[in-house]
Amino acid sequence: MSAAPPPLPLVWTPPRGAKPPTHLADLTIEQVGAAVVAAGHPSYRAEQLSRHYFHAGVDQELTAVPRVAREALREQFLPPLLTEVHERVADRGTTRKTLWRAFDGTLIESVLMRYPDRATICVSSQAGCGMACPFCATGQGGLNRNLSAGEIVDQVVRAAKSMRAGDLPGGPGRLSNVVFMGMGEPLANYNRVLTAIRRMLAPTPNGLGMSARGITVSTVGLVPAIHRLTDEGLALTLAVSLHAPDDELRDTLVPVNTRWPVREVLDAAWRYADVTGRRVSIEYALIRDVNDSEQRADQLGALLAGRLTHVNVIPLNPTPGSKWDASSPRAQSLFVDAVRAHGVAITVRDTRGREIDGACGQLAASVTATAPRSETALALDLAATGPTA
Numbered sequence: 001m002s003a004a005p006p007p008l009p010l011v012w013t014p015p016r017g018a019k020p021p022t023h024l025a026d027l028t029i030e031q032v033g034a035a036v037v038a039a040g041h042p043s044y045r046a047e048q049l050s051r052h053y054f055h056a057g058v059d060q061e062l063t064a065v066p067r068v069a070r071e072a073l074r075e076q077f078l079p080p081l082l083t084e085v086h087e088r089v090a091d092r093g094t095t096r097k098t099l100w101r102a103f104d105g106t107l108i109e110s111v112l113m114r115y116p117d118r119a120t121i122c123v124s125s126q127a128g129c130g131m132a133c134p135f136c137a138t139g140q141g142g143l144n145r146n147l148s149a150g151e152i153v154d155q156v157v158r159a160a161k162s163m164r165a166g167d168l169p170g171g172p173g174r175l176s177n178v179v180f181m182g183m184g185e186p187l188a189n190y191n192r193v194l195t196a197i198r199r200m201l202a203p204t205p206n207g208l209g210m211s212a213r214g215i216t217v218s219t220v221g222l223v224p225a226i227h228r229l230t231d232e233g234l235a236l237t238l239a240v241s242l243h244a245p246d247d248e249l250r251d252t253l254v255p256v257n258t259r260w261p262v263r264e265v266l267d268a269a270w271r272y273a274d275v276t277g278r279r280v281s282i283e284y285a286l287i288r289d290v291n292d293s294e295q296r297a298d299q300l301g302a303l304l305a306g307r308l309t310h311v312n313v314i315p316l317n318p319t320p321g322s323k324w325d326a327s328s329p330r331a332q333s334l335f336v337d338a339v340r341a342h343g344v345a346i347t348v349r350d351t352r353g354r355e356i357d358g359a360c361g362q363l364a365a366s367v368t369a370t371a372p373r374s375e376t377a378l379a380l381d382l383a384a385t386g387p388t389a
């Protein structure tokens with residue numbers, strides 16, 4: 001006699017390691033062409049599908065393709081990747097943080113910021129992050145999984161469509177910048193991130209036609225991956241999260257420093273600058289009484305003097321349970337002056353989205369951060385129907 005079947009689970013959990021569905025954004029343009037032909041369609045459908053995905057309006061039908069072929073092509077090349085769970089808005093509507101749910105229930109966040117002269121989407125490259133920086137909310141949760149190229153591109157495509165549709169105050173506009181400063185360490189998901197970037201760069205209709213210098217890859221300093229990026233021949237902007245000029249302190253703030261110390265990270269950054277001609281951004285989250293002394297500013301200035309670089313000071317954004325705080329305005333301005341005294345360009349970044357936990361280091365797909373997996377469905381329902389701003 002067989003035992004009673006187990007009760008049906010309330011939440012469908014795909015097997016661990018299940019892959020996101022393949023989407024045309026995961027493939028090269030040539031691969032899309034070949035797959036279209038292999039599926040028995042004329043090769044020009046590849047271009048029609050790409051044009052539709054990258055450039056059509058949000059709910060626009062795929063009218064370029066005859067009705068009989070539409071469904072099959074959609075299913076094979078345009079499976080839904082990210083479902084909007086909720087959106088939170090700040091800065092009078094010009095900052096929008098979106099929580100997305102992937103095919104397997106994984107939650108990720110992206111933040112769209114509109115400025116008078118540009119619009120920037122801050123994207124996630126991984127669900128969670130394995131780098132464990134103690135001041136970053138994402139780092140506290142650990143790594144869940146890598147995002148597929150399609151899942152990365154989809155965040156950008158959604159933002160581009162939002163801008164075109166005029167969803168943000170200021171009327172219809174153009175998405176000009178992408179920064180890999182959401183959840184995850186982009187260079188730890190190297191191949192998918194590069195595939196995604198190539199689709200952002202590819203001219204219309206096969207991609208978003210963005211400019212390489214408008215795309216910033218931000219890294220904790222995975223040195224071999226920085227070298228690899230240098231040799232791609234793309235004029236992307238590289239940002240290095242330094243946060244301390246000395247190994248003793250950096251070992252504690254950016255744990256991967258024990259593997260690739262300050263000296264090696266900066267050498268790789270200067271090689272990037274030499275080869276690409278691009279100014280490298282040095283990110284420095286200013287933490288009260290931790291890394292904000294004038295002495296450290298002086299040390300930082302000396303390290304960077306004469307290099308093709310720009311320091312971005314990020315006032316520390318609060319994260320749950322952290323004992324750390326932002327520096328006082330006075331300490332911050334002394335720090336900035338001491339770096340500047342070395343002739344190094346330095347600016348303080350604004351803290352867009354802070355009150356919606358959408359600023360640097362605050363992204364944690366917060367809905368599930370505190371809920372065990374079985375409660376996820378409930379939390380999602382609440383999030384989907386609850387107030388969003």
Ligand code: SAH
Binds near residue numbers: 135283
């Ligand atoms: N993993 C990549 C990109 C993600 S974070 C990286 O580390 O560069 C983008 C930037 O926000 C990084 O410079 C990161 O160090 C910084 N950051 C993380 N937590 C922060 C916080 N609580 N306040 C201010 N900046 C933070």
